[in-house]
Amino acid sequence: MTSNKEPALNDVLLIPLVEAALTEDLGRRGDVTSQATIPDDMQAQLEIRARQAGVICGMDLARLSFALVDAQIEFTAQVDDGELVDAGTVLASVRGNARHLLTAERTALNFMTHLSGVATATRQIVDSVVGYPAQITCTRKTIPGLRIVQKYAVRCGGGRNHRLGLDDAILIKDNHIAIAGDIKKAIQQAQSFAGHLIPIEVEVDTLEQLAQALDAGVSLVLLDNMSPELLSQAVAMCQGRAKTEASGGITPDTVKAAAQSGVDFIAMGYLTHSSTALDIGLDFHA
Template identity: 85%
Template sequence: MNTHLEPALDKVLLEPLVQAALVEDLGRRGDVTSQATIPADKQAKLQIRARQAGVICGMDVARLSFAAVDEQIEFVAQVQDGERVTAGTVLAIVSGNARHLLTAERTALNFLTHLSGIATATQQIVDSVAEYPAQITCTRKTIPGLRTLQKYAVRCGGGRNHRLGLDDAILIKDNHIAIAGDIQTAIKQAQDFAGHLIPIEVEVDTLEQLQLALDAGVSLVLLDNMSPDTLSEAVVMCQGRAQTEASGGITPETVQAAAKSGVDFIAMGYLTHSTTALDIGLDFSA
C-alpha cells in the first residue's frame, strides 16, 4: 500500500469525465449488442480482475462509470487506489442488470487500465531510484481532458506532480528567454510580475546559462537535456543556492543515471504519454 497516497479525487471532478466517455461510447442508439442478445431483466455478477501485477488506480472512476449507467448496480471494491496487486487479484465485484453492466464495462476498464498503467510505471521508476534523493515528477504532457486523472495516477504510484496548469507557477523556458531577449531579462520581468506568491523556475541548457540564472536569484532550475556528468556539475553549482530538476527525454532506462547526479527532482513526460496500460478484465461469474 502506498501510505503517502493523497485523498481520492472528488466525484464532482470525475463525473463529467465519465459522462463524456459514456456519451462517446453509446452514440445515438446505445448498446445495441447487449439489447439484442440479453433479456432486459437479466441479472449478473461479474468480477473486475487484474491480469498482471501492478499498482491500481481508478477505482472510484470505475465505480462511477457503472453508476452513471444504472444507479442500482452494486460495486464492491476489494482493493483501493495505490495498492499493489498480483496477477489474478479481484479488484471489485459488480452485480446488477446484465445489459447495464456490459454497457459500462469498457468505459470503466478504459479508465482503470490506463490509470493503473501510469501508477504501475511510476512505482517501478520510484523504486528504481529509491537509494537516491531525487523525487520523480510528471509534466504537463498529458491527454487533453484527462490531466487531473493522470496526475492523480502518478501520485498513486508514489510520484509527485509538477505544474497542474499554466497558472500554478512561472516556468521560464527557452522560447520565453529567446523572445524576452536574454535569461536575466526574462527572470527580472518574472520576479517583478510574481511578487512573493508565485514560484519561479527557469530552464537552462548549459552551465553558463545556469550561472546567469543563479546570479539572478532563482530558487529552482530545470536542467534540460544535460548529460549525467553535466548534471553532476550543475548540482555542485546549485548547492545552497537553488533546487535542481532534471528533464528532457528521461526514460526508465536513463532515470538512474540522472538520479545519481544528486538532483532534487526528475521530471518525466514518459509517465503520462508513454506508459503501457495494465491488463485488467471483467469476468463473468456463473
C-alpha cells in the same frame, strides 16, 4: 514495490470525465450489441480482476461508470487506489442488470487500465532511484481532459506532481527567453510580476545559462537534456542556491543515471504519455 495511499478525488471532479467517456461510447443508439443479445430483465454478477501485477488506480472512475449507466448496479470494491496487487486479484464485483453492466464495461476498464499503468510505471521508477535524493515528478504532457486523473495516478504510484497547469507556477522556458531577449531580462520581468508567493523556475540548456540564472536569482532550475556528467556539474554549481530538476527525454532506462547526479527532482513526461496499460478484465461470475 510498496502500496501508496493517496486521498481520493471528489466525485464532482470525476463525473464530467465519466459522462464524456460514456457519451462517446454510447453514440446515438446506445449499446446495440447488448440490446440484441441479452434479455432486458436479465441480472448478472461480474468481477473486475487484475490479469497482471501492478498498482491499482481508477476505482472511483470505474464505480461511476457503472453508476451513471444504472444507479441500481451494486459496485463492491475489494482494493483501494494505490494498492499493489498480484495477478488474479479481484479488484471489485459488480451486480445488476446484465445489459447495463456490459454497457459500462469498456469505459470502466479504459480508465482503470490506463491509470493503473501510470501508477505502476511510476512506482517502478520511484523504486529504481531509492537511495538517491531525487524525487520523481510528472509533467504537463498529459492527455487533454485527463490531466487531473493522470496526475492523481502518479501520486498513487508514489510520485510527485509538477505544475498542474500554467497558472500555479512560473516556468521560464527557451521560447520565453528568446522572445524576452535573454535569461536575466526574462527572470527580472517574472520577479516583478510574481510577487513573493509564486515560485519561479527557469529552463537552462548549458552551464553558462545556469550561471546567469543563478546570478539573477530563481527558486528552481530545470536542467534540460543534459548528460549525467553535465547534471553533476550543474548540481555542484547550484550548491544550495536553487533546487535542481533534470528533464528532457528521461526514460526508465536513463532515470538512475540522472538520479546519481544528485538532482532534487526528475521530471518525466514518460509517466503520463508512454506508460503501458495494466491488463485488467471484467469476468462473468457464473
